[in-house]
Amino acid sequence: MTRFWLGGYGPAMDGQAEGIGLLAGDEGREAKTLAYRGAVTETPSPSWLAQHPSLDVVYAALEGDAAVQAFARTSESALSPLGDPVAVGENVCHVAVAPNGSSLIASCYGDGRVVRIGLDAAGRLVPAQQGRADAAAALRAALFGDEDPDAPAATPPGDGVAATDPHAAGPERASHAHAAAFLPDGRIVTTDLGFDLVRFWRAGSNGLVLDQEVVLPLGTGPRHMVVHPSGHLHVVTEYSCEVFTLASSVDGTWRVVSSTLSSPIAQVGVDFPAELARSRDGQFLYTALRGSNTIAALRVRGGGDSLESIALADSGVDWPRHHLIHEGKMLVAGQRSDTITLLDLDERTGAPLGIRHEAQVPAPTHFLPVR
Secondary structure, eight states: OOEEEEEEOOGGGTOOOOSSEEEEOOTTOHHHHOEEEEESSOOSOEEEEEEOSSSSEEEEEEGGGTEEEEEEEEETTEEEEOSOOEEOOTTEEEEEEOTTSSEEEEEETTTOOEEEEEEOTTOOEEEEEEEEEOHHHHHHHHHHOOOOTTOOSOOOOTTOOOOOOTTSSSSSOOOOEEEEEEOTTSOEEEEETTTTEEEEEEEOSSSEEEEEEEEOOTTOOEEEEEEOTTSOEEEEETTTOEEEEEEEOTTSOEEEEEEEESOTTOOBTTBEEEEEEEOTTSSEEEEEEETTTEEEEEEEEGGGTEEEEEEEEEOSSSSEEEEEEETTEEEEEETTTTEEEEEEEOTTTOOEEEEEEEEEOSSEEEEEEOO
């Protein structure tokens, strides 16, 4: 039977989720029976979830509590806390686990921190091995080669821009870390939505050391990423409704090689792309446009270095915060409509074909397949 753990927003984040939820359907009839089966934990706003690569352990970003927590799977459809929550940074919105299970990276939207936490052999979070990297720490590490596990508040990065950012809460630009991914060469890549940065890090003994910064145009707002099988990195931008493609040079430095509108009719200031997901074969990418509540499909061209917009379809939800490609179909989480939808995809063209199924779910924000 197909099952998914569900992240969601609780009352403190203007939602009704009571904790990590379970979405399940009857075997062989998932497209018609997929439904919310209730909360399996009592956890405040577990907005993003990540799976340990080899253990039955799930990690949750507790966005409203500025913390992350580990949960062990105790039965076919149950999770139990594996230790207490660990403090990271304000509005932690994303967690990613190293392929070897040695550490976790938490991205904090509120204060811009990127926090590395060690994991023990059982998958528990190890706060003593925690290291933090923000913009100020990154600059210090680049200049002096040190690692500061408790860096001060973020300052403007190496782009030298001190202009007013219309998307920032205050008069000056502000750091808003949003996502992290592990690269095949062992480095870690993160996005900073407020500083329009894609950052590349090396893991040090006590934290993260900045390796490189790629500066995107002012006001683009890089949000989420896909590491493509071709070796390229695709980054969707929340403010400019684009997908930037980055490539690595022979010496390991990264650069922008192309940019594409997520959709020719996306409206900047009205549409705000959320997740970026790819088909299993890597031929297609999909982003959801919050605002028009649509799904934009793009074809990957030129060996991965360019994209072509091919289709736009109704998501069937309000404020599609996350979507997932699973067994040739797409699941979409509607944060504001308290629903999820299941969309059919055309295997040949990659285009969304229509809404197959809809279910009621309290403030869903993330899908994670139950392994």
